Amino acid sequence: MPILKIPVKHYLGIVSQSQQKDFKKRFRKRAEETDTARTSSVRRNPFETTQGFVEKYNQAQGSKEQEKYENLADVFLIRCKRRAGFISGGEGKHVDLPGAWTQLLLLSLCNGKVRNDSLDVLVVSLDHAPIHAGQIPVLFHLAESIQYFLSSDTTLSDPPSSYKTKMLQLGYLVSLRLFIFQLTGNLNGHQLSSIYLHSLKGLLKCETRYQDFPNMLFSVHFMMRVGEVLCGLKLTEDTSVQVSVEAQEHGVNQVLRQCLFSYHCVQNNGTQLSQVIKQLMLLRDKLQQDNWVDCGLGLMILGEAAKSSMLCLQTLMSLHMVQTQESTQEMASQKASWPWQLEHIYCSILIDICLNSSCAEIKKTALIGLSNSSPCRCSGGLLTLLKQSHEDKWRLRYSVVQGLAHISRRITLSESLRNTAWITLQKHLNQETDPRIINAVRIIEGDKRLLENHRERMRSSHTVYVCVCAQSEWITRRLAHTLSKIWPPVKLTTHSANHRHRIKTTKPRKEAVSTARTGEGCPEPPQTITKGTHKTPRHGPSHLDLRTRTDIDLMKVVEDQWQKELKIVMEREEEIEKTVLEKRKQEDEETIMKKRMEKVKKHTKPYELP
Known part of the structure; x- marks a missing residue:
């Protein structure tokens, strides 16, 4: 067997045994230092928010390092605004919505002004950002965090505040997306976690907590209803879960589809708008029977179309007028009226139209109602909703009072519109006896003070201004645009783009700037808009274009057709009542004759000779 000699190379040279051990220790130490240098070279982004920063920020309150962490939090917030596309509407190459929303939610855990500022940016970003399927994981994360916060014992024990209102509004926007x-079917491959279901059951505790605040209670009910649809379950009061057949078989609502068709016709100048409106009016009973979330989404899309179409606005009001007439009749059942959540959505739609429509005539119609309606019928406007003095309608009056307060303080609106809203609000508050509605005005006054303080702080810090009580103004446009792309209507003809008639604003730009400089108060003397009259504002006449005039004429045709149908239905009911009365008469006579036969044993009628 051969002997193999393996050569031994001494990299350390000819050294002693003790020196070799010393060299090996040095080499090991140098290798460890190089490894640590390699790992330390991969550093975290210094402008990224982490859980550790939030803990250090909260611990530094009241210490010397407070100013340092506040400046660092402001830098984080500016970076999050850029990543969320705060100025560009959530679009651009630099936009990373999931990452920005996650960091903004972490920043909202900080105490002090950073919490409110981060929530404001997050609410506005969720309102105006486009809808993409890549947002689904972060939306579930936001929903779980919001629901866990709202159902915690500390949140339920504390009184309602502006921070909780923003969290509820945030939960509403996340659930809506x-x-x-x-x-659209994008959630088919996503499995809901047990954390989401557990936090959803915790929302049942919030119902009793927010009974006196309809806007907050509506957000809770919306999150619960959407969660039931997503999970295919039905929540009960004993915190148990039952399988919901309605949620499992959830499809596209007919009212929602017809409202999408009307939105598509308005956006593309479709010639079949009148046909779509007629079909929508035939589905008015579905608004009382179907799921209020689907129907409310359809009304929101119809309200988005009503911002530029008088016909869609009058259709929206007619749907509400029909159900109010049916609910006030003596023989009507309890199911004739809309659920209060749908009434709240209808009120918020009218407020949104008054604030953000581009046509002065549409704004005035949404505020005071239909001027060509008869005096015996409700006009369907925002002001007429205050006349519903029934006890069950106090939530609707609560929403109207808050809406009128916002309209009277919007300096970009015309003076006549703001003054009408302010005078009507003051008259109603002098007659209102419900303390819950009076409390709504106090809450608005408190939000106004917070808004003024927020404005001063934003001006001093030179950051982007965000409204403290920001309302959802862009999300309906986003969802209507998204759904109309997925479910396009069939056989809708459109005009060419060169012949489109667009509604222009009647108020000049210089006049708007001059009114904005005057402040938020109502000028003197007040100029009101009376119902049934078309007084033009002081800045100039309100011109109706061809499209608006044709919409009004089409709506008159629809109303005449509806009156004919109503007359036919009334005649049928009268005939049925007559037949029922005749049958009852015959039955009574037969019973009398039977009794006479038994007693007297005669077939003749009383007082009749044989």
Whole structure:
């Protein structure tokens, strides 16, 4: 067997045994230092928010390092605004919505002004950002965090505040986006976690806590209803879960589809708008029977179309007028009226139209109602909703009072519109006896003070201004645009783009700037808009274009057709009542003759000779 000699190379040279051990220790130490240098070279982004920063920020309150962490938090917030596309509407190469929303939610855990500022940016970003399927994981994360915060014992024990109102509004926007993804079928490959279901059951505790605040209670009910649809379950008061057949078989609502068709016709100048409106009016009973979330989404899309179409606005009001007439009749059942959540959505739609429509005539109609309606019928406007003095309608009056307060303080609106809203609000408050509605005005006054302080702080810090009580103004446009792309209507003809008639604003730009400089108060003397009259504002006449005039004429045709149908239905009911009365008469006579036969044993009628 051969002997193999393996050569031994001494890299350390000819050294002693003790020196070799010393060299090996040095080499090991140098290798460890190089490894640590390599790992330390991969550093975290210094402008990225982490859980550790939030803990250090909260611990530094009241210490010397407070100013340092506040400046660092402002830098984080500016970076999050850029990543969320705060100025560009959530679009651009630099936009990373999931990452920005996650960091903004972490920043909202900080105490002090950073919490409110981060929530404001997050609410506005969720309102105006486009809808993409890549947002689904972060939306579920936001929903779980919001629901866990709202159902915690500390949150339920504390009184309602502006921070909780923003969290509820945030939960509403997140649930609305998830519901859109459910309708479009993008949630088929996503499995709901047990954390989401557990936090959803915790929302049952919030119902009793927010009974006196309809806007907050509506957000809770919306999150619960959407969660039931997503999970295919039905929540009960004993915190148990039951399988919901309605949620499992959830499809596209007919009212929602017809409202989408009307929106598509308005956006593309479709010639079949009158046919779509007629079909929508035939589905008015579905608004009382179907799921209020689907119907409310359809009314929101119809309200988005009503911002530029008088016909869609009058259709929206006619749907509400029909159900109010049916609910006030003596023989009507309890199911004739809309659920209060749908009434709240209808009120918020009218407020949105008054604030953000581009046509002065549409704004005035949304505020005071239909001027060509008869005096015996409700006009369907925002002001007429205050006349519903029934005890069950106090939530609707609560929403109207808050809406009128916002309209009277919007300096970009015309003076006549603001003054009408302010005078009507003051008259109603002098007659209102419900303390819950009076409390709504106090809450608005408190929000106004917070808004003024927020404005001063934003001016001093030179950051982007965000409204403290920001309302959802862009999300309906986003969801209507998304759904109309997925479910395009069939056989809708459109005019060419060169012949489109667009509604222009009647108020000049210089006049708007001059009114904005005057402040938020109502000028003197007040100029009101009376119902049934078309007084033009002081800045100039309000011109109706061809499209608006044709919409009004079409609406008159629809109303005449509806009156004919109503007359036919009334005649049928009268005939049925007559037949029922005749049958009852015959039955009574037969019973009398039977009794006479038994007693007297005669077939003749009383007082009749044989």
